[in-house]
Amino acid sequence: MGKWTDIATWKGNTRNHSSRNGTDVRGFVVHTANGNGDGVVNWLYNPDNKNTSATFVVMKSGKIYQCLDTSLKPWTTGNSNPWTISAECEGFFDEPFTAAQIAALGRILKKANQVYGVKIKHSKSDGISAHRQHMSTDCPGDERYAQMDDIVAAAKGGVTTIDGGIMLPDYGDKHKDVKYWQYMLDRLGYDLVIDGDYGAKTAAAVVKWHKDYLKEHKSTAKPTDGKSISHAIAVELQLDIVEKSLAGKLKGPKGDKGDAGRDGVATVTGKVTVDLQSGAVSG
Structure with a gap:
């Protein structure tokens, strides 16, 4: 024992x-x-x-x-x-x-x-x-x-984590790293309160975003059910942030959304970084 x-x-x-x-x-x-x-x-x-x-x-x-x-x-x-x-x-x-x-x-x-x-x-x-x-x-x-x-x-x-040790949340999780994913979704146009709560509203935003993402990329993959942010979903979400940042298509943030978590920086595959607040891309 x-x-x-x-x-x-x-x-x-x-x-x-x-x-x-x-x-x-x-x-x-x-x-x-x-x-x-x-x-x-x-x-x-x-x-x-x-x-x-x-x-x-x-x-x-x-x-x-x-x-x-x-x-x-x-x-x-x-x-x-x-x-x-x-x-x-x-x-x-x-x-x-x-x-x-x-x-x-x-x-x-x-x-x-x-x-x-x-x-x-x-x-x-x-x-x-x-x-x-x-x-x-x-x-x-x-x-x-x-x-x-x-x-x-x-x-x-x-x-479960992704690059930089960011935790991948499951439905019902409440912690700081949920804010990181919420802020991404909000900048992509899926209006969310950045509260660190992976509840029904955040799950619905994940589902809606993923359907739109698959449609935009003409993919026949099955959309996520929103019950968690898997490693594959996390990578796609980060890549979408990079693509939209480079194209100048990031939204908002709408009003005072609070902090973005993890210093407000998204790191994709350890090479590309995006400032989630300014939309600046480097790397």
């Missing part, structure tokens, strides 16, 4: 741990290490470190190291230690999680759900939570705390 070698590299138990004394695991707590590189992991095994530990370390690359058997109590989250597992994450309070970190944390949450029944939701009591929800601290930082729902989405969706 305790060594999750299917998702993590086992490093061996650090010296700083204790027994859970029969307490069941029901939560997963996310921390920021305020450091980069191998030192994030090495500090947990340093003899001078006499009072901290973590179940996992998640690097910016998405690499997961396991530093404690999950049956053991980590020394990370004060009074919540007996019933939680924890992850220290490479990086600093003032920077967001990388897409790879979000995906990795989603894998840990999904595994915790399978093994212990930890809920795939943002919850201090029985799901994924941030260090600041348990103790007086800024950890993991404001930008990272704002990404907690993205981690939940990753755990639910498995996570």
Whole structure:
């Protein structure tokens, strides 16, 4: 139960741990290490470190190291230690999680759900939570705390991404990367509120856009049902943005649509970029 070698590299138990004394695991707590590189992991095994530990370390690359058997109590989250597992994450309070970190944390949450029944939701009591929800601290930082729902989405969706680590949403998803696709659709003329909610209106816009796209390109392919943005649909949507940008045919945006997500830039096949707000193409 305790060594999750299917998702993590086992490093061996650090010296700083204790027994859970029969307490069941029901939560997963996310921390920021305020450091980069191998030192994030090495500090947990340093003899001078006499009072901290973590179940996992998640690097910016998405690499997961396991530093404690999950049956053991980590020394990370004060009074919540007996019933939680924890992850220290490479990086600093003032920077967001990388897409790879979000995906990795989603894998840990999904595994915790399978093994212990930890809920795939943002919850201090029985799901994924941030260090600041348990103790007086800024950890993991404001930008990272704002990404907690993205981690939940990753755990639910498995996570599928396209160039640049952009998550491909399924119906019902609510996270920042949904805004990226909504803003594209809006610039193509399919009027949407950029709210990060892949609900009925966004799904309908995807269906309408794809039918128009196939007709324009004289394709006999089957239109999407809008239940998700698959990799193939994502590529076509990005290519359509490039084509319309070059032709000067981007619409709107109509009124105040909010941010475009991902800095408002679409990257197509890693070579061509489009500023979604200005329509400028480069690469």
